[in-house]
Amino acid sequence: DQQVKQNSPSLSVQEGRISILNCDYTNSMFDYFLWYKKYPAEGPTFLISISSIKDKNEDGRFTVFLNKSAKHLSLHIVPSQPGDSAVYFCAASLESGYALNFGKGTSLLVTP
Amino acid sequence: GAGVSQSPRYKVTKRGQDVALRCDPISGHVSLYWYRQALGQGPEFLTYFNYEAQQDKSGLPNDRFSAERPEGSISTLTIQRTEQRDSAMYRCASSSDSGPPYEQYFGPGTRLTVT
Numbered sequence: 001d002q003q004v005k006q007n008s009p010s011l012s013v014q015e016g017r018i019s020i021l022n023c024d025y026t027n028s029m030f031d032y033f034l035w036y037k038k039y040p041a042e043g044p045t046f047l048i049s050i051s052s053i054k055d056k057n058e059d060g061r062f063t064v065f066l067n068k069s070a071k072h073l074s075l076h077i078v079p080s081q082p083g084d085s086a087v088y089f090c091a092a093s094l095e096s097g098y099a100l101n102f103g104k105g106t107s108l109l110v111t112p
Numbered sequence: 113g114a115g116v117s118q119s120p121r122y123k124v125t126k127r128g129q130d131v132a133l134r135c136d137p138i139s140g141h142v143s144l145y146w147y148r149q150a151l152g153q154g155p156e157f158l159t160y161f162n163y164e165a166q167q168d169k170s171g172l173p174n175d176r177f178s179a180e181r182p183e184g185s186i187s188t189l190t191i192q193r194t195e196q197r198d199s200a201m202y203r204c205a206s207s208s209d210s211g212p213p214y215e216q217y218f219g220p221g222t223r224l225t226v227t
Contacts, residue, residue: 004154034215043116043203043218044155089154099145099168100216102154 003027004092006103013110019077021106023090026071030092034100035064035075038087047088048075080110114138116219118204124225125194133189133222137206144187145216146179149201155218161187194226 005024013019021035031052036044050057050064050073057064063076077084087107091100117136125131137144143162147155157171163184172178176194181187191198201223205216 032214036218041220043205043220046215046217049215091154099157099160099171100147100155101157102147104152104154 001026002103003030004090004101004103006088006090006106008106009104010107010109013080013108015082015110015112016079019075019080019084019108019110021075021077021088021090021108023073023075023103024071025073025092025101027092027094027101028068028071029094030101031095032093033064033066033073034091034093035062036089036091036102037084038089038105044089077108080108082110082112084108085110116204116206116217118202118219118222120222121220122223122225124227127195127226128193130190130192131194131224133191133202133204133224135187135189135204135206135219137185137187137204138208138217140208141206141217142184142209143207143214143216144181145205145207146187146189147203147205149203149221155203158189191224194224196226199224199226 034049035047037047038044048062066073087105089105090103119134145160146158149155159169161181176192179189201221203221205218207216
């Protein structure tokens, strides 16, 4: 069963606007969440993470928000750039440094 | 520095043959993970090692799959008597224990096709 869900397979955003990618999870024991970015023919690349004791983590144009009561997290990219076009995976783990449970990914297209 | 490398990048094999997939983690990384990724899906956990010890193999689909990391560095994932359903991208990742967030660094993957 899929414990991490990304219900939007794709998203298209204009350059300069905000991209919001969503992720839901079912296991309340998850305590660490990560976002990965993947370009074609490459492996996933770590983007940003958040511990369950926080509700927000920011790194430059990327911010991850965690709502534990709703078992929901989101990745905000502001402003979006064409180079951000990639597949974004949400992942969660039971304990930092352990196996990651991935969602199916959301394909983001940022148009000029 | 060098990232995670995997070899071969592509492997085509006939059903029933054994295959060995290799992963060379980032130097000094303690933990090594194997994942399998089907088309349109996210990576699915198979197994992981801390140093040479296999800590969890609960994700291995059946006993045709095995993995080892004898010296705590390079790892090999072996699939015996391959079947067509084994066709997928096999990804390796490594992580250090120098402190959170313990993000895993992925290699480019090995595309396995079983004909």
